[in-house]
Amino acid sequence: MRRGLRNTVRALCAGAVVWTLAWAPATEALAAPRGTGYGFAPGAESVAGSPDADGAKSILAGRTYRSSLPSHGRLYYHLTLDATANVYVPVTAVPPRGAIVAATDGIRVSIQDADGNPCFYSSASFGAGLSPRPVTAVGQRDTGKSLCASAAVYFLVVERLDAKNSTPDRWDLELAPATEPALAAAAPSAPPGSWNSATPEPPGDEPRERRGGDGFSTATSLGQGAWRTRLAPGDTLFYRVPVGWGRQVNAGAELAATATGHGYVGGALTLSLLNPARGPVTDVALGYTGTRRAAALAPVPPVEYTNRYAVPSGENAVRFAGDYYLVVHLSERMADSFGTGPFDVTLRVRVDGEAHAGPEYRGRPEPGGLFTLTALDGQATATGGTGSGDPTMRALAYGGLGTGTALVLGLGGWTLLARRSRASARKPRV
Template identity: 55%
Template sequence: MTRASRSGLRGLAAAGAVLCLTAGPQRAATAGPADTPAGYAFAADARRIDGAADAADAEPLKTGATYRSSLPRDGTLYYRLDLDAVSTAYVSVTAVPRPGGEVTAADGIRVFLRDADGASCDSGTANFGAARSPRPVTAWGEREVSPGATRCQDAGAYYLVVQRSRPQDSPPDAWDLELATASEPGLARTAARNTPGTWDSATPGPPAGTPVRRRGGDGFAKAAPVGEGAWRDDIRPGQTLFYKVPLDWGRRVYATAELAAGEEGGGYATAALQLALHNPVRGRVDSAAAGYSGRRTAADLGPVPPVAYDNRYAVAGRVSAMRFAGSYYLVVHLAGQVADDFGDGPFGLTLRVRLLGTAGAGPGYAGEPVPRGLFSVAGRDREAAAGPGEGGSGDPAMTAVAVGGIGTGSLLLAGLGVWTAVARRRGA
């Protein structure tokens, strides 16, 4: 073998080593500690902002951006939104209390949207419920621009107000906050204000098939994509897992969460397993809870209507919230009290998702939402949510690893072929 040939082989080996070292940590980074529940994962691009004690000092929130803040036990926080007169604005606030603390059923957060004169445009609440288990809770509000409306329709300064629901019963620690803002454009053509159409409200059967492993995310920004099918995971007491489901206009989702039987202990935990559905602006659509006695149990969401623009005019919140297409979120929480009677787990979790209805066209917006693409479903979203039988890999993280591995192997084989050809020519 010539010196040039040996040099080429050493170079190829070195390149292969670099590629393997580069791919290794990426794969390892997908795993976390196996013995402790993960905390809430805030959006990587979330900006730090301080809430003000009054409206005059409130800092502005940019539409389409995500923020991190902090809510003390006592006091009210103000943030400013500068809105136009043609777009409907949405804001969600996720409060993240420290794990292991004591909370009451009625404790949580309240949010208000007010105009420059202090008049209320909308309000929302979220509390911890009967399980009294600290977990991320999300409340949302809107400033809707609507034909014929007279309140909160002008362009100018508006204010988001955030406070705890029961400060007198709340833990003394400050809660972290994640604030997300969005806007929805008006319609290209003025449409009549129609009541929602009729839909089949019968409970559909769960999807059949072997559950596919898919690890849930630790926050809205890290939600794992899932589509129709059965998905399995592990969950520990006090942990909250996030998944997202792509929903086109005209389609609807039905979901159940099943907790496997425990291997130790006995007793009963009230509302131990909780399942909630949130829309693309993180507004809660519906929620369900089930107690746990150590035997298999399930929390079933009630049927919701197909995604339709006119749903916003419904009186029922679970119908009104199904007002646009996009990524809907399934949020699963296992109460921390489960550990008292049944151990630290982990416990087997099965999420069953059923998608119904026929995809249709949107309402005809006059512009783009902010963030762009928020109220639509891209092809990559459907691909990421698919299971093995639908053209997907079953696990987005393993898809990336597989692609990386295939790419690395192909590059090494291609390099070996080039080196062999060069060596043969030089030998001749």
């Protein structure tokens, strides 16, 4: 009897874990719509943009939304904002694979007040690679220096930059509104002083294999070191690097040589750095002739709250601690000159600087934990580990049955077995 119960418990525990691991990747696969290859956040809500402000649907901080953008016209989304929190609304546009895109095409995003006055503009374009890929621009309301600082109704406005030389496809959108609370005490209102702007020596470690995620929600965690992956033409991979207050992140990419094909591809590989609110920090693109090529991101200052008062956009964007994203894209045009690959790509990540405590916020951001690091994240930055963003652990969580649930099932089963065993031992033998 005890043997039968034990076998039953083992089967239940094993079945729970197998079900979790099998179901979670299926969920992620479903999150990537056919034709784009981008992994939208699981559970993202669908919201239709309105062609005018009167019909705009509300979007809330801390949630993620799916929408789509036509080749012409504007889309409006309704925001109700208070007078204290800074607001960031990153919008990621995802053209279908194979679409024709102009170098100057992309998206423009702004937040406007009820009278149509803009608070902030941001844009993102495809550049010399002429390759359709996810591009992100951020609508922003900064209470410290914005004309739109009062509590009121506002509108997020999204539009194409230059569609006339691109195919007239609708583009999928991911919207991820977030808030940054005010500080508990007043902070200096001037940018930090001088910082080391020299390009650091990249880590010379032997590269380790690390496949990136297919979107922000599945970005693979990277620490300092060298990391190798493979991309086919048109692929885009997402990584995240935990960066604490006072720390300075730098990265570069190398595209390996190939023995097949010939020619020149401008913007063959694009590497972009984005901040925890998905705001663009800096990017770099390299041309390719079939020989090994490498490029490094322009240096940015250590992460400090007062960087938001700096004028250069790259310095201004390094304004909070959290996950900084590295997004790497291989141009679709590589296939025309050098074949379908895949091509070896190496990322070299360096994190320097003296870590220190950050400012104290009055309240919590939405989503929670956006501008903080876990102990595991801090360790990963220093040692090159996976931190709290291990893709396997994320898959378990997305599958709806986390590791905690699986452990509870297992422990519960063994507890039941132990109780049955003790009860059996107490029974008189006949």
